[in-house]
Amino acid sequence: MKTEALAIAADSDVVLVRKAVRLAAIEVRLSLVDQTKLVTAASEIARNTFVYGGGGTCTVEVVTDGGRVGVRLTFEDQGPGISDIALALTEGYTSGGGLGLGLCGAKRLVHEFQIESDPGQGTRIVLVRWK
Amino acid sequence: MERIPVLLIGKTLLVTMQSDLHDKVALALQEELAERIIKTEAKGVVIDISALEIVDSFIGRLLANTAEISSLLGARTVVVGMQPAIAITLVELGLGLQGIQTALDVDRGIALLAKGNEQGWGHGRSKLDDLDAIRRFK
Numbered sequence: 001m002k003t004e005a006l007a008i009a010a011d012s013d014v015v016l017v018r019k020a021v022r023l024a025a026i027e028v029r030l031s032l033v034d035q036t037k038l039v040t041a042a043s044e045i046a047r048n049t050f051v052y053g054g055g056g057t058c059t060v061e062v063v064t065d066g067g068r069v070g071v072r073l074t075f076e077d078q079g080p081g082i083s084d085i086a087l088a089l090t091e092g093y094t095s096g097g098g099l100g101l102g103l104c105g106a107k108r109l110v111h112e113f114q115i116e117s118d119p120g121q122g123t124r125i126v127l128v129r130w131k
Numbered sequence: 132m133e134r135i136p137v138l139l140i141g142k143t144l145l146v147t148m149q150s151d152l153h154d155k156v157a158l159a160l161q162e163e164l165a166e167r168i169i170k171t172e173a174k175g176v177v178i179d180i181s182a183l184e185i186v187d188s189f190i191g192r193l194l195a196n197t198a199e200i201s202s203l204l205g206a207r208t209v210v211v212g213m214q215p216a217i218a219i220t221l222v223e224l225g226l227g228l229q230g231i232q233t234a235l236d237v238d239r240g241i242a243l244l245a246k247g248n249e250q251g252w253g254h255g256r257s258k259l260d261d262l263d264a265i266r267r268f269k
Binding site for chain 1: 151152153154155184185186187188189214215216217219220223224225226
């Protein structure tokens, strides 16, 4: 299993996260469409980590489960957290003038999506896309 | 800060997005394009996104806003060169980008603008483009 933790401290880091995720997706031989879905989801969450979380990290891992292989992305920040996760996941809900597609859109682009957050405790979001 | 090149061809501004697009660079484009439309009296804008590896909700919104701003300034916008994988992902993301005119490549985009100027704007992709897209996808 390969692990890589990347800092998200500037908007250019979002580009670096996209590149690392693309490489991991290629490593597990995701199709081009599936690579694009995963990289797009990563871009949405990485931007949230930077803009709303005040920066954080993204850990990119190649994971296996029985016979299947996939990519797991863990985004962590020490920002203000999300007080109402259900509301934040509602399509069209936005706290920052966006389209409100970031979280719920990213969720639709992956197979597993976990979010842990409390006000003042930061946010941890885990995404998995299996081959 | 790096910038996205904007070229004037006749009365059309051609914008070519680079592969590793930073949010700030993309935002700066909006303003520069608005200024260039006024300065050059351009009637059309072609935005080539064939080098983009993804379009997420931020870039999608930026494209939609840019088209809207251009329209207010009297220029029509066509987005060209979208990769099939990006189109599939955008729809799944919930971002259909209706309202944005598209064409397969720069030539077709310029042709679409010329046709729009002749006939009055209204149609998006031509049937020919749709057939090409289907063939390409198979």
